Amino acid sequence: MIQGETIAAIATAIVPQQGSVGIVRLSGVTAVAIAQTLFHAPGQQAWESHRILYGYVLHPETQATVDEALLLLMQSPRSYTREDVVEFHCHGGIMAVQQVLQLCIAQGARLATPGEFTLRAFLNGRLDLTQAEGIADLVGAQSPQAAQAAMAGIRGKLTDVIRHCRSRCLDVLAEVEARIDFADDLPPLDQGEVKAQLGAILADVTQVLDTAHQGELLRTGLKVAIVGQPNVGKSSLLNAWSRSDRAIVTALPGTTRDVVESQLVVGGIPVQVLDTAGIRDATDQVEQMGIERSQSAAQAADVVLLTMDASVGWTQAETDLYATIRHKPHIIVVNKLDLGPPVALPDLSVPLVKTAAAQGEGIDALEQAILTIVNAGQVTAANTELAVNQRQAAALTRAHVALRQVQSTIAALLPLDFWTIDLRDAIRALGEVTGEEMTESMLDEIFSRFCIGK
Numbered sequence: 001m002i003q004g005e006t007i008a009a010i011a012t013a014i015v016p017q018q019g020s021v022g023i024v025r026l027s028g029v030t031a032v033a034i035a036q037t038l039f040h041a042p043g044q045q046a047w048e049s050h051r052i053l054y055g056y057v058l059h060p061e062t063q064a065t066v067d068e069a070l071l072l073l074m075q076s077p078r079s080y081t082r083e084d085v086v087e088f089h090c091h092g093g094i095m096a097v098q099q100v101l102q103l104c105i106a107q108g109a110r111l112a113t114p115g116e117f118t119l120r121a122f123l124n125g126r127l128d129l130t131q132a133e134g135i136a137d138l139v140g141a142q143s144p145q146a147a148q149a150a151m152a153g154i155r156g157k158l159t160d161v162i163r164h165c166r167s168r169c170l171d172v173l174a175e176v177e178a179r180i181d182f183a184d185d186l187p188p189l190d191q192g193e194v195k196a197q198l199g200a201i202l203a204d205v206t207q208v209l210d211t212a213h214q215g216e217l218l219r220t221g222l223k224v225a226i227v228g229q230p231n232v233g234k235s236s237l238l239n240a241w242s243r244s245d246r247a248i249v250t251a252l253p254g255t256t257r258d259v260v261e262s263q264l265v266v267g268g269i270p271v272q273v274l275d276t277a278g279i280r281d282a283t284d285q286v287e288q289m290g291i292e293r294s295q296s297a298a299q300a301a302d303v304v305l306l307t308m309d310a311s312v313g314w315t316q317a318e319t320d321l322y323a324t325i326r327h328k329p330h331i332i333v334v335n336k337l338d339l340g341p342p343v344a345l346p347d348l349s350v351p352l353v354k355t356a357a358a359q360g361e362g363i364d365a366l367e368q369a370i371l372t373i374v375n376a377g378q379v380t381a382a383n384t385e386l387a388v389n390q391r392q393a394a395a396l397t398r399a400h401v402a403l404r405q406v407q408s409t410i411a412a413l414l415p416l417d418f419w420t421i422d423l424r425d426a427i428r429a430l431g432e433v434t435g436e437e438m439t440e441s442m443l444d445e446i447f448s449r450f451c452i453g454k
């Protein structure tokens with residue numbers, strides 16, 4: 001194992017007071033030497049791999065005690081990066097980890113770039129690209145289902161399927177090339193067999209591609225904006241939905257002045273709900289600015305909930321507002337249903353949900369309507385075993401196109417050389433999913449999206 005220059009980073013959250021323990025991680029050729037310079041382990045503790053040492057981090061010049069800490073050694077290749085890895089498990093907060101990191105830098109380590117530990121794990125063959133992306137997804141997951149899908153990626157479920165597709169393509173390519181090179185010495189190509197193989201591979205690629213929408217919903221989640229006239233019950237809806245008193249509710253129209261956010265999980269999908277200022281012709285400057293924010297929130301949302309008051313009914317104001325959001329996926333929420341049946345409903349064929357937010361009624365129906373409108377299907381643990389991301393989907397789409405092209409080439413009775421061109425394209429595209437065929441700049445681009453210390 002060739003080890004790179006030693007990199008260092010704080011591996012835990014650096015938000016103040018957010019953890020009782022903080023970890024500084026080192027990986028590379030001088031990691032152990034740096035630890036031996038900085039860490040004093042009293043008594044007869046052995047510096048062995050996969051052992052924890054107890055002791056003190058001491059400033060090498062002043063001998064001042066920087067922290068009381070635990071030290072974890074993981075010797076190459078039995079580590080996350082497959083290089084020598086050392087972790088200082090310090091007290092939490094920011095001072096201890098920052099000072100230990102500074103001491104490591106002073107001893108010659110360099111600050112790791114985002115994702116660099118995982119990049120090294122990838123380059124040293126400990127994980128492939130889909131697994132590395134699974135790790136980033138797990139760190140960013142905002143719902144248990146999103147975490148479950150990420151974990152499937154880490155465990156190599158997608159890798160297995162894609163590798164199998166790629167190796168079958170390589171088999172077909174070998175058969176075809178053999179007929180080109182040694183046509184006289186071999187029996188003719190079994191075209192039926194080749195067609196069957198291609199059909200089977202295409203079916204597998206299609207099945208994986210079909211998970212892209214679920215994957216996108218789980219990873220990026222949804223932004224849902226509640227808009228409507230003042231006093232229709234938008235803030236009450238947010239509160240009922242999030243089972244909290246997140247937003248101020250009063251009987252006065254114009255209560256909400258700024259966008260109020262709440263993070264929820266709907267059917268496994270992370271959902272950011274935005275309660276907004278009621279929209280009307282306001283003279284108050286603060287309210288007017290709030291209304292501008294409502295309008296931007298609606299335009300930035302994935303789904304807009306146009307909320308109305310059943311006891312007032314659908315008015316010209318709703319018609320005007322509707323015109324501004326009709327190009328977005330939207331649902332009409334008829335609130336305050338407890339005050340009696342709606343006076344007037346819109347003459348539109350759009351999804352409509354009836355609620356009584358103050359009583360917490362209608363939330364289930366609202367969630368169902370949202371899942372339907374974004375075509376969420378059933379995001380359950382059972383079918384999130386595979387959930388490809390946009391990058392993987394783009395590569396799989398190229399593989400799909402190339403495989404279809406091979407089928408057309410065969411059907412058009414073109415010579416064998418033509419088959420191999422598209423087969424190679426498909427093989428390259430499948431290799432991009434797992435990272436077997438990647439350029440350095442593609443890798444930099446992917447890993448730079450990771451957080452520092454990962």
Ligand SMILES: Nc1nc2c(c(=O)[nH]1)N(C=O)[C@@H](CNc1ccc(C(=O)N[C@@H](CCC(=O)O)C(=O)O)cc1)CN2
Nearest residue numbers: 011023025050072074077078079080081082087126135
């Ligand atoms: N303290 C700490 N906790 C952590 C991590 C870490 O780096 N440090 N991880 C980091 O993300 C995750 C655990 N992932 C890990 C994956 C592989 C190895 C590892 O050493 N693998 C070697 C040898 C395993 C063995 O002893 O046989 C290997 O696969 O070759 C370590 C951590 C989550 N928890």
Ligand SMILES: Nc1nc2c(ncn2[C@@H]2O[C@H](COP(=O)(O)OP(=O)(O)OP(=O)(O)O)[C@@H](O)[C@H]2O)c(=O)[nH]1
Nearest residue numbers: 230231232233234235236254255256278356357358
């Ligand atoms: N009867 C009844 N009253 C409701 C319901 N939902 C909200 N209200 C009441 O309507 C009033 C306005 O509620 P809010 O949730 O503040 O309305 P809003 O749309 O956020 O109002 P603005 O922030 O001013 O735009 C409050 O007095 C609520 O208690 C409901 O379902 N039924």
Ligand SMILES: [Mg+2]
Nearest residue numbers: 234235255256
């Ligand atoms: Mg409000």
